[in-house]
Amino acid sequence: MIVSWLNRAGTVSLRGLVAFGKFWYGFVIGDDWTVAAAVAAALAVTWLLHTAGVAAWWLPPLVAVAATGASLRRISG
């Protein structure tokens, strides 16, 4: 009885964990992972350029628009 209860609890918590992971994946990544990856890379490069003394505030908005265009092109075929 304890074993079946533990099994059920384990299944429920695993299902919750999967749902939690799916929610955050949908929230951050959505239907195209490349846009999120491009934004993350752009922010990392911006920070590196900033530490090297180069003003790079313009980079993330530029990359975001380019990545959005590439994503739209892929989806619309």
Added chain:
Amino acid sequence: MINPAVFTTTFLAAAVEIIEMVIIVVGVGAIRGWRSTLLGTGAGLAVVAALILALGTALTYVPINVLRVVAGSLLFVFGLQWLRKGIRRVAANGLRGMGARNATDDDIPAHGVDWIAFLLAFRGVVLEGLEVAIIVATFGAAAGAFLSAALAAAAALVVIGGAGALARRLVERIPRSALQLLVGTLLSAFGSFWAVEGLGIAWPGADLFIIALAAWYVLAAAWYIRRLRRQTRHASQLAPQHVR
């Protein structure tokens, strides 16, 4: 006794942050529904109030830049998702969906909490609320007039929050596809602004640059909508020729 200089300065500085907070809450509420958005707003205000009570003037030591990078990056990528959706919808259907809300649209749950709306509102309120609290702590400590600074921030919250509540009906009249596009551009603008600011990089013109960022995303969206429509027209012109 109210210090007029501290009151005016704090009111204006807090108003800038609260405008950003209210824009996010009204935009998210109009698209995803008000219940979960207001729950997120309430939870965010409660967290900020608890932090103010617990930390007091030590709030100035909160690592606000770390919060800006985390909250800003998440808002940025989520805003771009809505921007893409909005572009595709406006390109395909034009400005349809006036006022009507479709519960199955955008995976908005019919029952229970819509966690996307909750988190978007919560994050915006906590980040901006903390910035307002830091403004109050800084201005209040510098002039030794905490009461004036706190009252000014409260007045700014009432005035801007009231304007947001009044604007709610107006915003709900905007066609749904256009609203998603508009909120997508705003979330992308705020998100990119905060994420870059959190890296310790100053934007030219400070907070005013958010307007330039929003304009940049609007222009890009308009260009992509035009391109998608041209593609669709081109495809529909070619289709009958294939049949023949």
